[in-house]
Amino acid sequence: MNAKTADKLATGIIYTISGIVALILVAMLSFILVRGVPHLSWHFLTSPAKAFEAGGGIGIQLFNSFYLLLLTMLISFPIALAAAIYLNEYARKGRFTTIVRTAIEILSSLPSVVVGLFGFLLFVVKFHFGFSILSGAIALTFFNLPLLTRSIETSLAQIPNLQREAGSALGLSRWETVIHVILPAAVPSIVTGVVLSAGRVFGEAAALIYTAGQSAPALNFGDWNPFNISSPLNPMRPAETLAVHIWKINSEGIMPDVSAVSAGASAVLIIVVLLFNVSARKLGAMLHKKLTSA
């Protein structure tokens, strides 16, 4: 076989394999969307779930998912940002840095159900947080922290060293260089990373089953005092998320339209995650344009 034929053959194989990957994704997405989209309606997206009769919605679960995501990000982003800045800008090679990096790697490979059980024992039981959004958000933070730290660290590492030299040559301290030069330059790619990780957090179920719980008590959307038990903002209430809801009704749902609800909820979940992915890139590109050409 001469070089040209080999090249053609290799190109063909690579194209085929990439095609298969794309095909699997398209097939899965269209299956879920075709089955689910017909069940979507404003009523479905906004009304509470019903346990025994048809016509329930996913309103509360949808809200819970977003609220939990927000809380998780509020907890994990500052920690991840600080850790990433330390690792990329301050840490010198040494035993301590190696330990931190290894810890992050191990944390990121922990099975989410194990994280969930740990969260259950520590926060739900030991700290008496109960099944609550707070327990769920902390458990998800464990899950999210390593991924987010890694992604922010990569964003920082992409900023050329010339910029750091320029900063210190201008008389900036290391901290000032980080705050005024490196971070602004890295913002677009950090935002992309944050939104992408939001997509993963949004779809997480296993870590939440034992922490945020599997029930979605009725909420009063007229009451925004976070200390009231029926307030949507109360972080101490149990909160079944969309992904947990899908898992739950498929394993023990007894409403007559269970398959329709499941299909519709799955479609919503997929659409939101897709939106996160698409908007992550768009947002990053937009910010980059805006920040670099003022």
Add this chain to the structure above:
Amino acid sequence: MTERTQKNILETRDVKLWYGQKEALHGINLTFPEKGITALIGPSGSGKSTYLRALNRMHDLEDNITVTGTFDFNGTDIYAPTTDTVDLRKRIGMVFQQPNPFPFSIYENVIFGLRLAGVKDKNVLDEAVEKALRQASVWDEVKDDLHKSALGLSGGQQQRVSIARVLATSPDLLLLDEPTSALDPVSSHNIEETLLNLRNDYAMIIVTHSMSQASRLSDRTAFFLSGNLIEVDATKNIFLNPQRQETQDYVSGRFG
């Protein structure tokens, strides 16, 4: 040797530098007058850039580098533990081989140092921007695009904006580390013009591997070889009448 009857802005004695265990500079003695351009020439690896970067403590950013010797900068001991590198680098500005504007607008780039120093008055900032860009001879080209990204400029313009950014902090001494080696001939020429316009107001030390650049720009030239300072003299003497054989060989292109 022709020594000028001018006050020195910087005197260095017995400068040695180690990368780990390896000694890269073997005791350099060099002084720099208050105004004018000194060129550091020599083949790659001769230590000229290494020496230059020791002057504003850029080596502090690296682990594993040790610097010894006396550095007297207008009465300040550069390597004294009490010397604030942040303050030091405001007085000793540096321009790098690669133009390195920040990813902000031209305006924000130039006033960056002033803004951090807490200057808020818009008139003061506007004036500083114009003055610095004029000094760097790039004002006419960018004056209508001040609020566009500096990254959109050509390499030569970016380099002059980088120079303006340094000038805006009013340094006493300007270090230039091969400032034109990443630029095309036209841009290089523009940078050289810029530097010639500044020679009466600033002390400048330029590292260059272009001997013609050194001869066009500098008042004094120092020749480095293998971590040693071989010879320093008025540029004319170095090129026309060097005292040392190695200098003679280098400037006549016999090695390096």
